[in-house]
Amino acid sequence: MSGPSPSALLDRAHPAVGGLSPYQPGKPISELKREYGVEDVIKMASNESPIGPSPRAIEAAGRVLASVAEYPDGNGFELKAALARKHGVMPVQVTLGNGSNELLELIARIFLGPGRNAVISAHAFAIYELVSCVTGAQVKVARAFAPAHPRAYGHDLEAMAQELDDDTAVVFIANPNNPTGTWNTAAELQWFLGQVPPHVAVVLDEAYFDYVEAPEYPDGQAYLAHYPNLLVTRTFSKAFGLAGLRVGYGLSHPDLADLLNRIRQPFNVNNVAQAAALAALGDEGHLARAREVNRLGLRRLEQGLAALGLNYLPSVANFLCFQVPEAGRVFEALLREGVIVRPLHAYGLREFLRVSVGTESQNDRFLNTLQGALKQ
Numbered sequence: 001m002s003g004p005s006p007s008a009l010l011d012r013a014h015p016a017v018g019g020l021s022p023y024q025p026g027k028p029i030s031e032l033k034r035e036y037g038v039e040d041v042i043k044m045a046s047n048e049s050p051i052g053p054s055p056r057a058i059e060a061a062g063r064v065l066a067s068v069a070e071y072p073d074g075n076g077f078e079l080k081a082a083l084a085r086k087h088g089v090m091p092v093q094v095t096l097g098n099g100s101n102e103l104l105e106l107i108a109r110i111f112l113g114p115g116r117n118a119v120i121s122a123h124a125f126a127i128y129e130l131v132s133c134v135t136g137a138q139v140k141v142a143r144a145f146a147p148a149h150p151r152a153y154g155h156d157l158e159a160m161a162q163e164l165d166d167d168t169a170v171v172f173i174a175n176p177n178n179p180t181g182t183w184n185t186a187a188e189l190q191w192f193l194g195q196v197p198p199h200v201a202v203v204l205d206e207a208y209f210d211y212v213e214a215p216e217y218p219d220g221q222a223y224l225a226h227y228p229n230l231l232v233t234r235t236f237s238k239a240f241g242l243a244g245l246r247v248g249y250g251l252s253h254p255d256l257a258d259l260l261n262r263i264r265q266p267f268n269v270n271n272v273a274q275a276a277a278l279a280a281l282g283d284e285g286h287l288a289r290a291r292e293v294n295r296l297g298l299r300r301l302e303q304g305l306a307a308l309g310l311n312y313l314p315s316v317a318n319f320l321c322f323q324v325p326e327a328g329r330v331f332e333a334l335l336r337e338g339v340i341v342r343p344l345h346a347y348g349l350r351e352f353l354r355v356s357v358g359t360e361s362q363n364d365r366f367l368n369t370l371q372g373a374l375k376q
């Protein structure tokens with residue numbers, strides 16, 4: 001572009017912003033078609049639902065399209081009431097977000113800033129660091145479980161507790177974590193919550209809650225009554241298949257919810273998204289199918305990767321993190337064949353790729369294409 005450069009302006013940007021590396025989303029299908037000229041593309045890179053949302057959600061969204069001239073209900077009355085019923089909490093304990101990522105950002109803005117720090121685990125979901133750094137806060141990264149541990153690369157809550165200091169304001173835990181698929185037990189979580197001083201906010205990110213079937217997996221909501229410093233986040237983006245509409249929510253003590261609600265944009269969740277999420281909540285059958293497709297798909301991918309002689313991290317979510325020699329080359333080779341997965345060098349996992357569970361035919365195509373890519 002010609003004309004004067006905005007460098008004088010950019011020099012005044014918040015120093016924490018200049019140092020950020022932008023979040024790398026999964027490659028969009030349209031981009032791959034454009035760049036590589038492949039027609040038949042499957043995206044297994046963003047942990048989206050292979051069966052999509054409930055038809056009831058689509059229908060509800062369609063109905064609301066007729067009235068998008070109106071602002072949404074800024075208080076999300078009906079959706080909050082339904083979520084409160086589902087979780088057995090009061091509506092004032094629910095905060096709606098533009099995706100659950102917005103909740104992560106809101107809590108960072110409330111409690112973090114220069115002179116404070118956030119504690120996260122190595123290999124944790126990238127957004128925690130992003131939302132913390134922009135506030136000018138420091139980010140303390142606890143070591144994860146060692147590669148030889150049964151939960152290799154997973155959150156080590158004892159190591160995280162050791163990172164807490166007088167300046168810690170927020171701790172982020174992803175359970176299960178993305179991209180590793182690892183998780184923490186109820187006993188570990190309970191212990192950890194007891195270690196955190198009451199003036200430190202604990203964010204328990206349960207984006208994949210609806211997929212997890214491990215018996216010792218804790219339901220964060222059960223700890224809300226004892227820990228008023230706890231924020232549990234959930235989303236409609238994963239098992240509910242509504243990632244494009246951007247709806248998530250937080251469950252917390254009403255006073256914490258009040259703070260979150262004070263600083264969010266008044267219309268942060270649009271009316272189409274609210275209606276779709278509400279209808280999706282009512283379709284238990286669809287959710288059960290999503291779980292079933294995921295259970296079978298995970299098993300298929302595990303078997304297929306093992307048959308190719310590849311290690312993967314045991315996952316309770318809707319994706320698998322697998323180890324492959326020359327991960328960058330394999331990622332590119334898959335792209336050329338129209339299969340999008342996720343490289344993980346930004347997560348300190350250079351030898352790994354992450355694949356989201358797809359439909360039966362997508363899982364098979366991925367495995368076949370991977371087999372070909374490994375031989376090249």
Ligand SMILES: *Cc1c(COP(=O)(O)O)cnc(C)c1O
Pocket residue numbers: 047098099100101102125174176177178205207234235236237238243246247248
């Ligand atoms: C996908 C994901 C989210 C959810 O993001 P939304 O903003 O709700 O779409 C949150 N946390 C983790 C760990 C995730 O993988």
